[in-house]
Amino acid sequence: MLKKKIALSWLAIVILGFSLSGCKSDKSQAPTDKEIADAYTYMLGRYIVLRQENNDINVEKVGYNKIKYNPLGSAQFVNPNMDVAYLESWLAVDSTHAVILNVPEVKGRYYTAELLDGWGEVITNINERNYPDHPYGKFALVIKGTNPANVGDAMKIELPAAKAKMLARVELRGTPDIAVKLQRQFTLDVPEGIKIAPPLEVPAFTNAKLIGGAIFDKPDEVLASYPDVMPDAARYQALVKKVAAYRQTGDSAANNVEDVVNEKAIPAFLAGAKGFGTQKGGWSVSYVTGKFGNDIMARDIIDYGGLWANVASDAIYFIGLTDSDQQILNGSSTYEIRFPKGEWPGSAVNAFWSVTLYSVPDYGVVANSLERYSINNVSGLKPNADSSLSIWLAAAKPAESAAENWLPTPAAKGFALTFRMYVPKKEVLDGSWFPAPIKKK
Structure with a gap:
């Protein structure tokens, strides 16, 4: 009887040992917070495109193969x-x-x-x-x-x-x-008979309320829905599957993933979107656009703020939200963008350039009696006496400005600028050339 009890005790210890070993193994396979955040960031880009496809096809009814x-x-x-x-x-x-x-x-x-x-x-x-x-x-x-x-x-x-x-x-x-x-x-x-799969449905989300842990609901289906040219895609996709599998192990794991997504991944993404790119003189720009290499954050930010961006060699956009003193642009003030002689924007592009003024936060054009919303290379701008070139921003035409060089701003309201450079030259692409600073007068 004693031998039987001893045998059972040893059996219990062995079983417990295996159990503990299994628990330890499961815990060791749990993704880190960084892995969860990276997996989320990787998937978000695809989800933004899927959201747009669902909206265009299922809501706007634009159809496929229709211009x-x-x-x-x-x-x-x-x-x-x-x-x-x-x-x-x-x-x-x-x-x-x-x-x-x-x-x-x-x-x-x-x-x-x-x-x-x-x-x-x-x-x-x-x-x-x-x-x-x-x-x-x-x-x-x-x-x-x-x-x-x-x-x-x-x-x-x-x-x-x-x-x-x-x-x-x-x-x-x-x-x-x-x-x-x-x-x-x-x-x-368009020939007859093309077999077209409907958009892969994804949970509804907005830029103001991004998708949470549900982004890992159907990883295999989402990842199989479109190949990814990102060089490191295989590693990120393995990470996504690891997080998704862990999330399915129980409520504790699911809650952990949700917490990391909402408390770390999304805030880090939104913070990156606000301070993205190179900043100088009131302008900010990203040189990583259209083809993103392994930069999952850059791809997300571009998809989030300007889906369907082009490659930098075809067009670069400089965004102006503040003046050169980092103060938010406002129509109650007057601003000058003054390009020195020999540094006019036309000298830095192989195609053309423009600067467009928008209202905020809706990013629509600013209504004005001139119906002038942008200035570009064919606007007939007048140079200054020293052969520099000025673009003036104000609610009423500044006395110093030629009529052609003035962009009307919304009186006492915020606004933003987009400076577009089409087929930019090497000095733009390597950062040697930057738009002149937005200076408050």
Whole structure:
């Protein structure tokens, strides 16, 4: 009897040992707070794009393979671009059907047809710079590795998956009627029979109330929905699956993930969005845009604040929210942006430039009697006596300003600026050139 009790005791100890060992092993497999935050940050970019696709297809009903020709100079959009005629489309192909994009011949003005993937990364820009031997004409959009029968004599553009977003732009250049005519000549030839999967549904969330731990609800499905070109994607995706598996082990784990997401990951992301990029003279800029390498935070911030951003070599945006003394811009004050002789913005671009003034926080244009919302290279600006160039910002025209050089601001209200540089030169891309400071007078 004693031997039996001893045997049972040893058995209990062995079982307990295995149990404790298992608990220790499970605990050692729990992700760190940093791993949870990194996994969340990685997934957020894809979720923002999925949210947009769901909104456009299921709410706005824009459809796939249909071009939306945005109204010229419309102020009904957030952060409207007054420099170009826009058109956009959600494109969808399958392994046996290509969609043919017809690009018109555009002479003497900037244009591009930008194609983007499901993470907000630029696939390519169709224009004379990237396709000098075929800058216009027919382009067959196909899934990588496929050869649909309807490609014909069109140039093949391989997409990483069945879907892509297109955003095309044509410079107005002082002749908007010609720009609109060209805008309408971007067309699609769409064969019958394309099999199109509906958008992958994701929980509703807003920029003000971001998605929480639910971002890990269906990792396999979300990650399989679109390939990621990020070099370190495999490591991040393994991390996502690790966090998702841990989250499913019980309420304690699920609550821990939720706490880390809400108390660390999201605040760190929002803090990064506020202080993002290089800052100087009241301006801020990000040189990591369109193609993000392994920078998951940069990709999130760009997707969050300006989805479908282009690559820096095609366009760089400098954002102005404060003056050179870091005081918030306000229409009750007068400001001057003065470019020294030889450093005018036109000398730093191969295409064109513009500065547009917006109201805040809605980022619409500021209504004014001149209907002037931006100043650019074809605005007929008057140089100063010393050959410098000034742009004036004020509610009423400053006495020192030529009429052409004045951008009206909202009286006693906040505003923001976007300085766009199209096809910037090397000195812009490497940070040697920066817009002149926004100085309060």
